[in-house]
Amino acid sequence: MALKSTLVLRRTYGEQGTNGTIYFDGEKICHTIELPWRNNLQRLSCIPEGCYKLEKRKYTKHGEQIGIPAVLGREAILIHAANNAMKQLLGCIAPVTTLTGEGTGDESARALEKLKALVYSLWEQGDEVFLLIREGR
Template sequence: MSTKQILHLQRIYGEQGTNGTLTFEGEVICRTIELPWRNNLPRLSCIPVGSYKLEKRKYTRHGEQIGIHAVLGREAILIHAANDAQKELLGCIAPVTALTGEGCGTESKKALAKLKSLVYSLWDMEQDVFLHIK
């Protein structure tokens, strides 16, 4: 029987980008960067607040990534490496080690590896993993 595990993403919205803190069971996993809120416009906006199931997705360009399932009016939303939301994101979420400005951060690949390690270990234990954005 699978149980439900929840990652929490607390956001701060800015003109240039959306920054966040991702936690699991009260512990900070990493910071996040996204595009600014632009009314959920595909490829231009961060995704709406809510709860989303995470799932494995395979992509030619990014390889196997964490996908965010059932985002209203959107498709192919991923959690993948990026250090500059405006230049590297099209509505996805990027984990970063440290925030350097609105929608900007450092060492994204390192933060992604840490996040993937956590999420994949939960999946290996047959847990359902959800992302709760607030």
């Protein structure tokens, strides 16, 4: 039977964007930026809090990425590189190394590599990987 591994994303909501931090086994992996909460509106809002199973997804534009397939009323939600939520995200989650403001950060590609290395190693062990999103630090 596959083991379940859960990453926890703790969010803070702002007018200009949603900032968060992803933890695994109590250890900080990276920060995240997302669009502000706008009632789960497609392309305009971050996704709702909850627990999501992560899956590998291949996209023409982004190559192979970590996908979040089972978001109610949404499709093609990914975890991919971006440094400015309002300019570069349409509902996806972007890992960043440092938060620089509401919905902004830097060194996203580096943070994404770190997150992918963790998630892919869990998948290679045969684990199912989940992302639990909740408010708070």
